[in-house]
Amino acid sequence: MITKKQTFYHKFKVPIAIHNTMLLTITTTHYPATDLGYLLYKNPAKIQSVEISGGKAHIFYPEATEERCTAALLLDIDPVGLVRNNRSPAGENFALEHYVNDRPYVASSFMAVAIAKAFATAMNGTSKDRPQLVDMPLPLEAKLSVVPVRGGEAFLRRLFEPLGYQVTAQGHPLDEQFPEWGTSLYYTVILQGQVRLRDLLSHLYVLIPVMDNDKHYWLGESEIEKLLSKGEGWLRNHPERDSITRRYLKNLGRLTKQAFAILDATEAAAAETEEELSEELPEIVTAKRHSLHQQRLETTLDELKKSGAKKVLDLGCGEGRLLQLLLADSQFEQILGMDVSHRSLEIAQDKLKLDRLPEKQAQRIKLIQGSLLYRDKRLAGFEAAAIVEVIEHLEPDRLAAFERVVFQFARPETVVITTPNVEYNRMFETLTAGTFRHHDHRFEWTRSEFEAWSREVATRHSYTVRFRPVGPEEEAVGAPSQMAIFGRNV
Ligand code: SAH
Numbered sequence: 001m002i003t004k005k006q007t008f009y010h011k012f013k014v015p016i017a018i019h020n021t022m023l024l025t026i027t028t029t030h031y032p033a034t035d036l037g038y039l040l041y042k043n044p045a046k047i048q049s050v051e052i053s054g055g056k057a058h059i060f061y062p063e064a065t066e067e068r069c070t071a072a073l074l075l076d077i078d079p080v081g082l083v084r085n086n087r088s089p090a091g092e093n094f095a096l097e098h099y100v101n102d103r104p105y106v107a108s109s110f111m112a113v114a115i116a117k118a119f120a121t122a123m124n125g126t127s128k129d130r131p132q133l134v135d136m137p138l139p140l141e142a143k144l145s146v147v148p149v150r151g152g153e154a155f156l157r158r159l160f161e162p163l164g165y166q167v168t169a170q171g172h173p174l175d176e177q178f179p180e181w182g183t184s185l186y187y188t189v190i191l192q193g194q195v196r197l198r199d200l201l202s203h204l205y206v207l208i209p210v211m212d213n214d215k216h217y218w219l220g221e222s223e224i225e226k227l228l229s230k231g232e233g234w235l236r237n238h239p240e241r242d243s244i245t246r247r248y249l250k251n252l253g254r255l256t257k258q259a260f261a262i263l264d265a266t267e268a269a270a271a272e273t274e275e276e277l278s279e280e281l282p283e284i285v286t287a288k289r290h291s292l293h294q295q296r297l298e299t300t301l302d303e304l305k306k307s308g309a310k311k312v313l314d315l316g317c318g319e320g321r322l323l324q325l326l327l328a329d330s331q332f333e334q335i336l337g338m339d340v341s342h343r344s345l346e347i348a349q350d351k352l353k354l355d356r357l358p359e360k361q362a363q364r365i366k367l368i369q370g371s372l373l374y375r376d377k378r379l380a381g382f383e384a385a386a387i388v389e390v391i392e393h394l395e396p397d398r399l400a401a402f403e404r405v406v407f408q409f410a411r412p413e414t415v416v417i418t419t420p421n422v423e424y425n426r427m428f429e430t431l432t433a434g435t436f437r438h439h440d441h442r443f444e445w446t447r448s449e450f451e452a453w454s455r456e457v458a459t460r461h462s463y464t465v466r467f468r469p470v471g472p473e474e475e476a477v478g479a480p481s482q483m484a485i486f487g488r489n490v
Contacts, residue, residue: 309384316390321347
């Protein structure tokens, strides 16, 4: 029979032997192994500490020779402080839980927070002194002294093995004196692999709280961004993608749905670029060498150049045609391309040959996966944004969300938006009346519809707006595409 006491133990008791060892170590045998210090931005000769909410994290090196170097991250969480700060596990009607809980002793979400804080630069993939090592898979071993794994060893393996790690897990009995109580949730975990350090850190950052699957001490919309940015390049195709996403965003049901929407973004929208590029202009103008799309991009580039912006966003960048033009122009020092479609980003990455760019060029540009329908802090701090042939892919009832994301939160000084002019459709001989130019378009606007919407947006967010036709103008119907250029008032 399981007594109340046992139930309590099952839930909270951390095996005695492993108390006070909330420790992560990262070891390399790369030669010289002490390069690890440069990659982590933490000098092996010093003990350093960073503050995290709920306590402190200390970084030190138990060993640092040229053959083998180990960095340790030790958490020092104050359990009583946690309760005072109202960060204890909530939602249980058992007051004792507030004081007796495993949080101070195990690698939980605190460990993830500490990793992000202590090793932020390494996680972002930069190293001033050893840049050549950042993208190099190194022989690495991570050891988590104690980590709760809801789902057990099998789940643990399903999380890490697809990422290329050899996994060793040692279970801990709940209480050595009462073996019949069985094993606890807690494991000592060793991960070994030939991986980039930045990837190892991102994997740990996302997967430690996923293993734990308890209430996490973080909440908020920015969690989606963190999940997407730290999960970049590996989460989308991970066989446990759904359980990782669900657990990471635990208790945030609404956010989970949004994250799935982004990860699942229909590739139909992405198919647009190629098809639309072949959009035939009517005969009268085919003599012109430039395709309509090329004209759109050049007009956009012209407006971005005139704005004087150095830091620019290309939102809904698709396969990166505009990015290519931006990259070729040295006015643009920082270029961020975002698209909801992972497939498009892969194609963009290929087309731009991002892997082969010289370091200095590569540093100017970044591609991220994200949706224009959700607030995203990564979009802040840019001077101009281009949104070329994207809005017509959004559901009309989501335009308000899009508007806030761009004009209220990202809020660049200049915003350039283009969309088809539906009045021009009758000039396309192949287009039956009443149909859109692309099957994924949710709407196409007349000039007056686009202008009315743009003016309202400008008024609501304190921008001015002017308009510019794109492509050859016909008297009755205007040009095939239309552009609005917004300028921020303050
Ligand atoms: N701007 C590019 C691509 C236009 S096609 C060009 O001019 O070449 C439209 C793009 O918008 C597609 O790549 C599609 O994936 C993207 N998109 C659609 N909905 C989006 C959303 N909610 N957030 C971000 N991008 C989106």
